[in-house]
Amino acid sequence: MKTKDNILVVDDDLDFLGVIRRILEKKGFKVTTVPSAEEALALLKENFFNAAILDISLPDIEGTELLSRMIELHPEIIAIMLTGHSSVKNAVQSLNRGAFSYLEKPLDPENLISIINRGLEKQQLVFENRKLISELERHNRTANTLLSVSQAVAQSLDLQKIIDAALEKVAECTGLEAIFIYLRDKDKLKFKGYHGLSTRTAANMPRELETASGVFSNLLEQSGPIIIKDLLRASESELSFLKNVGYRSFAGVPLTILGENIGVLGIATDFTQSLSPNNLELLTGIGREIAIAVRNAQLYEDASSARALRELDALRSEFLANVSHELRTPLSVIKGSANSLLQPDVIFDEQTRREFLVSIDRDADTLTRLVDDLLMLSRLEAKALEVKKKQHKISNVISNVKDHLDKLTIKHHLKISIPNDIPLVYIDEVRIGEVLTNLVENAVKFSDDNTNISIQAVYKNKEVIISVIDEGIGVPLELQKKIFERFFQGEGRKAGRRKGTGLGLAICRGIVEAHGGKIWVESKSDHGAKFIFSLPVN
């Protein structure tokens, strides 16, 4: 027998108690005897007995009553009732109340021992079953926790979402209060997420942990968790950030994938704790699940940033091809015209020579403007355009460029209507003047002579909305977004109007967006176009 089984004997016959003690002790049991139910109950409250032998007639309480109370305290106790002839009926009743067996006095010692042994055997089975069931339940819980963590982290490929979901699930399944994750980034561990920390504690968590030595170094080197039961007695200074905010214990679980530790799941409690091997096993499993999801997300991130880079590269090549094309066109006019004048086989007349020179002059201007536009665009795209914002009246901005607008619209009717109560706008007047000039120039390009071009402004929802309206060919719906892309060239320029750089509207958009505004077009084909941009008042 592994440990001595404990047997309590209750009888008011002291001689009988002495006899039974001897019998039982001889068989190796640990025996406690008491003469009254009251004393028995007092003992039962404090101690565990495997079995109890109760006389059915006791001086203070009925034996059956004692049996009931005893079973209430220790449901698994093996109770054997002792009866006289006259009380067999009571004995049967006590079986109904949970006694294991009953014996008639006088006792047959052999019989008593055999009954006790059978009872203890049954009890042993009950205990073993209970242990098995609880083991099974624990395994179930572990499996469920792992499953729900792995499901939670598999919902996303977004690293932060995975970490947040994992932490929440771990907290929910384990009841642990303060948990956090650090991920390895070269030779550092970086703070990536937490659950159950106060906002203030979270704000004070170190963003980076050194991994050269100490607990975190060990956590990245080894395969199992590290437990610090009591931070107050711990010497590890790298954990003082937890101690300082009142935590008493720490457990660190490596996040392991393919033998590599990519981070640490940290757990802190404000009482000293010692995690059971079962819990450690569970946490190690959770660490593995999180590691898999994190690694997937990291791989996905790498892949998408590579894809984004490729796309950027393709855009850049396309841009360069476009720039090269746009530069070559005026260059070929300049080169061709100059070259024509240099050919020895033909002497052109005065008029033609002049035409070549005019071409050279004008395409040199085109080239200059193209280079300016390209520079402007690259500054806008690098967010390097200097926008000197001040409070301005929109009517003053228009007045500043009025001469230029008049020159552009010499064959059109320019109408400007700005109500007096339009609030001041906080803008760079030179840049917004450029936007207006560009829009008017476009309107001229795509509408007939002698038609109207108007500039209007309204105040709406804390924004000043400015429109440039023409009566030209309009912009078909499918092009209304595309025209703001760089190098987009609209078709249907009126005869004699020079092709632009294809950058004007892209620049307008860049300038307006740099002011926090928006630009768009409203138009129906052949019914003119209304180019609109908004400028926030504040």
Place this chain on the structure above:
Amino acid sequence: MDKKNILIVDDDPAILRLLSTNLKARGYEIFTANNGEESLEAIQKDFIDLMILDLMMPKIDGVEVCRRVREWSDVPIIILSARGDENDKVKCLELGADDYLTKPFGIAELMARVKTAFRHRGDPTVTPAQATFSYEGLEINFAKRRVTVNSREVTLTPTEFALLQHLAVNSDKVLTHNMLLQSVWGNEYSSEKEYLRVFVGRLRRKLEPDPKNPKYIQTIPGVGYQISTSSPANVQ
């Protein structure tokens, strides 16, 4: 001699003016078109001997014009392009263009290329000594500029015909890349090896029963091409 008609297609008026002035000054009759659609109309309406075609145009671009014109006409086409990409060049030549000039270009260079194109169109003064050539089903009538394969008539562009004629007249001689480029195109083309590759490819697709395994025009790797009337097995 009749004036030769040239159609210039470009959406940039400055380029149109530049080219017209120069070509007119050298005795050509000039027609212009501002875009692909106009050019397709013009080439059906007027008698055009040569087309100078800009590549980048809205709606119907130069590549498409070239493709459509080649469906029914063998008029020489010189592509003018602001894209210097070698792929664009090969693509246009494959589609049937005769020449490809990158902007910006010199006037003398353009004039030389125009002359080359007209030379391919058949200068009556350079009729070969023999009137016909015949080998294994391939029949060439040099005077009538007519080619048949197994009695099936094959339509060739002027440049294709010029190349085939040169190979046939010099059959059984190995013609190096340089020799072919200089004689068929001109001195200034000696570095344009891809012209040769593309045009031999075009000829093979039109003439050979199995273009991948040619029996008429043989490749002499690293050297050049030949039409061999002895056993083709002798030639690697």
